[in-house]
Amino acid sequence: MVIMKLLQKANERKRIIFYLPIVLIVFVAGLLIYIAYPPPVQIVRVGDGGPDLRGHDFENYVVHLRGFVEYIPNVLLSPAEFEAWVNDPANELSFGWASQYTTATSRIRLYVEDGKWYTFTRYAAEFSRRIYVNGAWLLDIGRPGKTPETDIPDTGRITFTAQGADGVIEIIQQSSNHVHRMGGAHLWWYVGTGTLLSDWVRAEQYQTAIILGSFLVLAMLFLVLFFTHRRNYASLFFAAFCFTWLMRMGVTGNRVFTVILPWMSWFTKFRIEYIAIPLSAILTLAIVDMLYKGMLHRGVLYAVYGVSGVLILLFMVLDTVIMSMMLEYMLYGYFVAAVWLLVCFVMFVYKRRRAGVEMLNLEQKVLALGLFLFVAAALADLGYLTRLFHMPPFHMAGVAVLVFALFEAVAVFIASMREFEKAKDENTTLEGLTRTKTEYLSNMSHDIRTPLTVISGNIQRTEIILENSMTDNDECIIGADDLALINRSLAKAKEESMRMVRIAESVLRMAAMQESREKMKPLNAAALFTASAEAHRGLIEKQGNTLEVTVSGGLPQIFGNADRLIQVLVNILENANRHTENGLIGVHLKHDGQYVYVTVTDTGEGIPSDIIPHIFERGITGEGSGGTGMGLAICKNIIASHGGVIEIESELGKGTTVTITVPIFTERRKATADV
DSSP, X not given: OHHXXXXXXXXXXXXXXXXXXXXXXXXXXXXXXXXXXXXXXXXXXXXXXXXXXXXXXXXXXXXXXXXXXXXXXXXXXXXXXXHHHHHOTTOOOEEEOGGGSSEEEEEEEEEOOTTOEEEEEEEEOSSEEEEEETTEEEEEESBOOSSTTTOBOOOEEEEEEEEOBTTEEEEEEEEEOSSOSSOXXXXXXXXXXXXXXXXXXXXXXXXXXXXXXXXXXXXXXXXXXXXXXXXXXXHHHHHHHHHHHHHHHHHSTTTHHHHHOTTSOHHHHHHHHHHXXXXXXXXXHHHHHHHSTTOSOHHHXXXXXXXXXXXXXXXXXXXXXXXXXXXHHHHHHHHHHHHHHHHHHHHHHHHHHHTTOOOOOHHHHHHHHHHHHHHHHHHHHHHHHHOSSOOOTTTHXXXXXXXXXXXXXXXHXXXXXXXXXXXXXXXXXXXXXXXXXXXXXXHHHHHHHHHHHHHHHHHHHHHHHHHHTBOTTSOBOOOHHHHHHHHHHHHHHHHHHHHHHHHHHHHHHHHHHTTTTTOOEEEEHHHHHHXXXXXXHHHHHHTTOEEEEEEOSOOOEEEEOHHHHHHHHHHXXXXXXXXXXXXXXXXXXXXXXXXXXXXXXEOSOOOOTTTGGGTTSTTOOOTTOOOOSOHHHHHHHHHHHTTOEEEEEEETTTEEXXXXXXXXXXXXXXXXXXX
């Protein structure tokens, strides 16, 4: 009793451990969202005459400059050249989006308080630029050029401080874009005067470091998990997914790889950013397909795989301008794929509910939550990259994908542990089946040897009678008594030979039923269970017990795995035979139009009432049973995988009744089993 309680507590602790990673998810997600939460921002629209920053509350707010800029298209001008061009009455200054041109020079004038320092920061992305502040050169991001041959694109963060000259800060920016269809804006500066802006930038950098570190740790962890448990390829796919996003976040966001990998060209980083999208789609769908077996339509799934594979190959060799022109269409396509994924999930749950099957296991529930976040991240990328809607700062897409990855990590981890437990169960089952096979072959040898001995003895007796009946003239004279003895010997030999025929037929029937090992298919329930029971008649009779097999009416087909179902019946018969001596063991088959019922009864010693509620738990055995406590737990899992149940009733000293309930075969049942 004490052992049983300890085992029960151990099982409860195991279930608690499965839920612990969810606590980690909540903690990390909360930390990231807290860090990613943008500071108070005031948006200032830039119009004619430039924005006026005088009087803004910079102690509590960061100013975000939005709108249009003054620019001159198709030229690269210094501040002096820009001023000369503007002062020429023949020239007209444009106002709008300077980035729509291959080359352009823009100007922003900000009205500020004299003697006050202002800090500016923003990302320089997608092309090359040269920046002047108050007439002096500040820095180059890449190298602007009038032709693709002279243009060197690059990315990076720009941060500088400046004071007003006569109350004005003037920013002149040259840009050239020969590599991207849609270049970055010339505006969108974040402006601050105190520590708020610098603290905000540091928080963003901390967030990027957390994301990159998390992806790296997850990738390494699940790579190790795959090599230690090679059967679960979901671990390998997830490790590849994390490595993919490690690379993508390294070349986007804070552009960390620009600092730690300065030799990496802009073109390489650009291709990594684009390739990560279809590669993530392939890996995500592969993991979903493994954890939700049968949920995704195979034709559509392979089509997405194929299109994504082609995109990966194209992004390795295509011109970057063509790649950028494809981006919007690709994102729309993957948005449709994400919607299809959600529809498949809803239909998957609906089908299981209609079939009365367990809705979702733990890892499927965890992954489902993560999938919704992944779709949100896809929408975030769609809005950011296509400029359809403005994204919040701090690249929430990266945060959402990491939170999704944490959910996915828990799901894959639980699935891996489940596979590990399954492998342990199968090893235990294999050892049990090996022992059963050895015992079965030993009994089969005995069963065959006995009739052979009887047949041989009766033939020898007949030969002796015939020899004694021979006369000197080689005539055979058989008396009535001898003739009767010969008839009895031949009848006994015939009876034993028929017994051998029945044994051989039982073995052949069992072998035929196990041809499709590990496959689910329609099965003849009556033939399956009666042949399995008859094959163990010798083992049961050796114990002094009598086996009685009855079938009530014609049984319909069931849908299942013959080998697994035989394993269940063999285990139950062995238990009954082990605990019954000189008694009756019965196997009774019937159905009610929906289910087939297999009832195994015995007149043995029975099971103590305190064990029955825990009889299907691992490690639970009766005192002196000699078992491992794994058999019935495995039987329950097998029957549950067939959509059925197994129940036990027992009374100490009077026997035990085990009832197996298996659904009959229907097309809907087949479809449910396929998932």
